[in-house]
Amino acid sequence: MASYTDKKALIGELARSVGMTDLPTSRTAASRFDLSTGTLYCDGRAVSKLMIDQAEAYFNQQKLQYMGLNDEGAKKLATYFQVAVEAIHFMRSGNQGEK
Numbered sequence: 001m002a003s004y005t006d007k008k009a010l011i012g013e014l015a016r017s018v019g020m021t022d023l024p025t026s027r028t029a030a031s032r033f034d035l036s037t038g039t040l041y042c043d044g045r046a047v048s049k050l051m052i053d054q055a056e057a058y059f060n061q062q063k064l065q066y067m068g069l070n071d072e073g074a075k076k077l078a079t080y081f082q083v084a085v086e087a088i089h090f091m092r093s094g095n096q097g098e099k
Contacts (some may be wrong), residue, residue, distance in 0.1 A: 030096050040091070052088060059084040
């Protein structure tokens with residue numbers, strides 16, 4: 001069975017072969033968003049624009065679902081989902097918001 005180091009090296013080679021560069025070397029590397037590609041790099045992973053689009057759609061769907069319920073806890077959850085949607089918007093725009 002291949003060791004963790006061998007697997008990590010193989011995955012790195014594969015990623016580079018499909019054009020990925022500047023991969024984080026560990027899960028503790030700082031997160032960053034590449035505006036030119038729409039890719040989020042976090043926790044040692046590259047999250048594609050498509051996945052981010054799907055996450056945004058999911059958060060919007062959940063927000064609408066919970067907003068429609070007559071319950072304070074559900075409305076609080078709807079607010080959490082709205083925060084996630086707004087964070088995606090800020091990330092995509094490169095806008096850090098007003099301080």
